[in-house]
Amino acid sequence: MKSKIIGGVILLLVIIAIIVYQFINTNKPEQITVTGYLGGEKIGLMEDEEVRKILKDKYGLTVDYTKAGSIEMVEQDSSDKDYLFPSSQTALELFNQTKSDKLYKSEILFNSPIVIYTWKPIADALINEGIVEMKDNSYYIADTTKLITLVTDKKKWSDIGVNDLYGYVTIQSTDPNKSNSGNMFAGLVANIMNNQTVVDESTVDNILPQLKDFFGKIGYMEHSSSDLFEQYLKTGMGAKPMIAGYENQMIEFAIENPNDWNMVKDQVVVLYPEPTVWSSHPLIALNENGAKLIEAMQDPKIQEIAWTRHGFRTGVSGTINTEVEGFYGIPKTINAVIQMPNTNTKQKIMKGIK
Amino acid sequence: MNEKVKKNKKIILAVLIILILLIIVIISFSTQSKNGSIFSSKETLNILSGSENQVLEPILEEFEKENNIQINMTYEGSVDIMQELQNGAEDYDAVFPANSIWISMGDTHLKVKHQQSITTTPVVFGIKKSVAERLGFVGKDVTTKDILEKIKSKELSFMMTSATQSNSGATAYLGFIYALLDNPEVITAEDLDNEALKSDLTTILSGVNRSSGSSDWLKDLFLQSDYDAMVNYESIIIDTNKELVAEGKEPLYVIYPKDGLGIADSPLGYIDNGDQGKEEAFLKLEDYLTSDEVKPKLLELGRRTSYSINFENSNPDVFNEDWGIDTKKVLNVMKMPSADVIKKALNMYQTELRKPSLTVYCLDYSGSMYGEGVESLRNAMNMLLDQNEASTYMLQASPKDVTIVIPFDDQVLDVWKAEGNDATTLTNLQNEINNFEPQGGTNIYAPLVTAMDEISKYNVADYTTSIILMSDGMSNSGSIQEVMDKWDSTKLDIPIFSITFGDSDERELQELADFSKARVFDGKKDLEKAFKQAKGYN
Numbered sequence: 001m002k003s004k005i006i007g008g009v010i011l012l013l014v015i016i017a018i019i020v021y022q023f024i025n026t027n028k029p030e031q032i033t034v035t036g037y038l039g040g041e042k043i044g045l046m047e048d049e050e051v052r053k054i055l056k057d058k059y060g061l062t063v064d065y066t067k068a069g070s071i072e073m074v075e076q077d078s079s080d081k082d083y084l085f086p087s088s089q090t091a092l093e094l095f096n097q098t099k100s101d102k103l104y105k106s107e108i109l110f111n112s113p114i115v116i117y118t119w120k121p122i123a124d125a126l127i128n129e130g131i132v133e134m135k136d137n138s139y140y141i142a143d144t145t146k147l148i149t150l151v152t153d154k155k156k157w158s159d160i161g162v163n164d165l166y167g168y169v170t171i172q173s174t175d176p177n178k179s180n181s182g183n184m185f186a187g188l189v190a191n192i193m194n195n196q197t198v199v200d201e202s203t204v205d206n207i208l209p210q211l212k213d214f215f216g217k218i219g220y221m222e223h224s225s226s227d228l229f230e231q232y233l234k235t236g237m238g239a240k241p242m243i244a245g246y247e248n249q250m251i252e253f254a255i256e257n258p259n260d261w262n263m264v265k266d267q268v269v270v271l272y273p274e275p276t277v278w279s280s281h282p283l284i285a286l287n288e289n290g291a292k293l294i295e296a297m298q299d300p301k302i303q304e305i306a307w308t309r310h311g312f313r314t315g316v317s318g319t320i321n322t323e324v325e326g327f328y329g330i331p332k333t334i335n336a337v338i339q340m341p342n343t344n345t346k347q348k349i350m351k352g353i354k
Numbered sequence: 355m356n357e358k359v360k361k362n363k364k365i366i367l368a369v370l371i372i373l374i375l376l377i378i379v380i381i382s383f384s385t386q387s388k389n390g391s392i393f394s395s396k397e398t399l400n401i402l403s404g405s406e407n408q409v410l411e412p413i414l415e416e417f418e419k420e421n422n423i424q425i426n427m428t429y430e431g432s433v434d435i436m437q438e439l440q441n442g443a444e445d446y447d448a449v450f451p452a453n454s455i456w457i458s459m460g461d462t463h464l465k466v467k468h469q470q471s472i473t474t475t476p477v478v479f480g481i482k483k484s485v486a487e488r489l490g491f492v493g494k495d496v497t498t499k500d501i502l503e504k505i506k507s508k509e510l511s512f513m514m515t516s517a518t519q520s521n522s523g524a525t526a527y528l529g530f531i532y533a534l535l536d537n538p539e540v541i542t543a544e545d546l547d548n549e550a551l552k553s554d555l556t557t558i559l560s561g562v563n564r565s566s567g568s569s570d571w572l573k574d575l576f577l578q579s580d581y582d583a584m585v586n587y588e589s590i591i592i593d594t595n596k597e598l599v600a601e602g603k604e605p606l607y608v609i610y611p612k613d614g615l616g617i618a619d620s621p622l623g624y625i626d627n628g629d630q631g632k633e634e635a636f637l638k639l640e641d642y643l644t645s646d647e648v649k650p651k652l653l654e655l656g657r658r659t660s661y662s663i664n665f666e667n668s669n670p671d672v673f674n675e676d677w678g679i680d681t682k683k684v685l686n687v688m689k690m691p692s693a694d695v696i697k698k699a700l701n702m703y704q705t706e707l708r709k710p711s712l713t714v715y716c717l718d719y720s721g722s723m724y725g726e727g728v729e730s731l732r733n734a735m736n737m738l739l740d741q742n743e744a745s746t747y748m749l750q751a752s753p754k755d756v757t758i759v760i761p762f763d764d765q766v767l768d769v770w771k772a773e774g775n776d777a778t779t780l781t782n783l784q785n786e787i788n789n790f791e792p793q794g795g796t797n798i799y800a801p802l803v804t805a806m807d808e809i810s811k812y813n814v815a816d817y818t819t820s821i822i823l824m825s826d827g828m829s830n831s832g833s834i835q836e837v838m839d840k841w842d843s844t845k846l847d848i849p850i851f852s853i854t855f856g857d858s859d860e861r862e863l864q865e866l867a868d869f870s871k872a873r874v875f876d877g878k879k880d881l882e883k884a885f886k887q888a889k890g891y892n
Contacts, residue, residue, distance in 0.1 A: 006366050067467050164684040166613045168539045219540040220690035223458050233661050234471045235617045239687035264661050
């Protein structure tokens with residue numbers, strides 16, 4: 001009798017074990033790991049636990065990545081990768097020109113305008129100079145032309161009343177030949193130098209010497225926007241008085257590090273240049289696994305997290321509907337946008353700056 | 355009947371055990387992808403780091419204990435770290451240099467991720483307060499050029515690390531160039547060809563009495579010597595001052611040049627060699643080092659944590675205002691020139707501008723070196739003397755360098771000399787080293803006496819002078835007393851560096867290092883690296 005009971009218990013245990021095993025194996029889709037090159041500014045998003053969970057549970061995807069500059073990644077050998085996730089249309093176009101046979105599918109997933117990060121004393125001085133203006137008592141816009149003229153006119157910090165700083169006014173960016181934020185910024189500066197009109201193959205040669213000089217003055221240029229942004233915050237106003245970056249970087253920082261944000265929020269200033277340029281973030285799939293990632297990243301929940309937690313504008317027009325909690329000073333729409341130069345012109349610019 | 359029940363029970367028990375094992379296996383399989391198997395062994399992180407992080411070891415040890423993760427730190431100079439990354443850094447899991455520029459210049463394989471600055475500390479001048487007051491540097495804005503003028507006119511003697519081996523030295527050296535060029539918008543390659551600049555730099559660097567390959571060791575050397583000033587990290591000046599004050603000596607006064615030197619942002623980055631367990635261990639370490647629990651400990655070490663502003667609540671005994679330390683001041687930073695210009699400037703330092711080296715190698719050719727030992731020795735010396743190879747480590751000779759090699763067993767066997775950096779001369783020296791065969795006993799003291807005699811033939815003030823002794827065994831004749839007597843009688847303050855190998859007696863070598871203010875390098879694991887390090891100090 002006793003042995004029968006024990007036998008029953010064992011049978012039950014076996015059944016439970018099988019059910020548990022089945023549950024573990026069928027509730028989740030087939031699990032794959034996709035690897036690729038990722039622009040540094042999207043690391044926060046791809047490391048977001050909720051995003052990782054959605055990708056894993058709903059789509060069976062674990063995303064592994066290597067950080068690379070947008071331009072750098074299309075030039076690297078990517079034969080062992082499933083995807084590339086740069087932050088510019090230019091990178092996609094370059095890829096299409098050189099390795100179009102490797103392109104499986106691509107889709108623009110996010111947009112982010114180029115902004116200038118600076119510090120309160122500098123913003124105040126720029127307001128005095130009539131270069132920056134505060135809109136709706138909430139966010140700062142900067143006259144791009146006047147701002148760039150400060151640099152090309154070799155103004156010193158003391159000339160605009162920033163006496164704590166030594167030397168010349170500069171705006172630092174990442175290396176336009178390695179990283180997209182620097183590349184976009186070079187496009188913007190080129191347009192401004194071309195009398196605020198989009199520079200093309202026939203006009204680019206006129207402004208190249210001036211542009212080369214502008215970027216030459218930056219000196220050492222970082223390869224990744226995330227590294228430059230971190231140095232801006234960590235090494236401060238004396239080291240990084242003004243840098244070009246993506247709008248999403250500060251929003252993401254504020255949301256991920258609320259305590260740190262509270263420490264710096266009265267000192268850091270985001271300038272929205274008028275005009276600015278849009279950075280689009282296309283996800284380039286190199287095979288079917290990469291294409292699965294494109295599909296998964298379009299999940300409405302992920303798109304929502306991308307804006308509310310990481311500051312990437314997701315609609316085509318980049319208009320935002322929800323406020324980001326704890327963060328202020330974000331314009332709902334970015335109105336004054338100038339087109340980036342076309343790819344051939346862009347390549348001339350990059351070569352000219354090298 | 356009883357028998358049968360017993361037998362049944364045994365079967366049931368066996369089935370149960372098998373079942374339980376099965377369940378464990380299933381569970382461990384299903385969680386394996388996330389946390390690794392439950393049977394996994396201790397994770398190890400091999401970290402390639404700058405020497406200034408040596409002071410973090412107690413903090414790292416706590417992490418090791420709490421997390422059952424083992425950390426192996428390897429300390430190297432910035433240029434070596436950059437080089438190692440360029441070579442793929444297969445043996446390392448993380449990199450922790452003083453400045454992110456070395457990662458971005460080195461990471462050509464794009465293997466570094468999760469890079470984050472752990473602390474910051476500016477590169478500053480630390481000057482004895484009485485001297486700073488006398489020179490009029492206290493209570494006002496001082497530029498790098500103001501300080502350099504005093505160095506040029508010999509009113510101020512100072513120490514700095516080698517620009518080609520250490521980040522603080524490189525930063526200071528580039529800061530000097532920037533100041534001497536009257537703070538241009540950015541330093542260009544053409545600027546570096548300026549003859550007046552070169553001559554100024556040569557004068558200034560000739561005042562550096564002894565250089566060092568590491569910022570941390572520069573502090574030790576400073577404490578043993580009598581210089582007015584050193585260029586180093588604010589955190590190391592704080593550390594130095596703690597020791598000076600404890601010894602009842604005058605602390606250093608920190609000058610933040612108005613035109614800026616540089617800031618070490620101490621980035622920690624993961625080197626992705628495709629091991630997920632290591633990556634998780636790394637992230638734990640990074641979280642730990644940036645946690646609110648560890649921040650106060652880093653502040654105690656004089657490191658600035660968190661963000662560049664609102665740097666408050668720091669311990670006034672550490673960030674001491676009497677030492678000139680100012681946590682509110684905007685830290686101006688010189689703009690780093692482009693990578694090509696940095697490389698050109700560093701090469702110029704090594705082959706043209708630095709104070710020339712007079713280096714005597716005393717090399718053990720005793721019988722026990724026969725075979726592999728002498729092979730390793732030859733490889734190490736060829737690496738330093740072959741200028742192509744030496745240039746990858748920025749250890750090239752300059753036209754004014756003097757290299758002397760003294761082979762020994764139980765007596766001095768010969769003296770070989772090479773003056774300058776001419777390829778034929780250096781190749782001849784290599785041939786001597788490569789063709790000489792080991793034999794006999796060991797006397798490490800006799801060659802040191804000969805070395806000092808050889809050095810005395812030169813005008814020592816014109817050189818950074820040193821003896822590098824490499825030995826694989828205990829001395830069975832001679833005595834340290836003869837070396838000490840000779841050292842005292844020459845009055846030349848020659849450091850005797852040693853490299854251990856095989857069964858060498860570290861105590862003997864440490865004694866030599868102690869009285870001559872030098873140090874001992876471990877060549878037992880990697881002889882080439884030890885030679886590289888020792889040369890980097892000279």
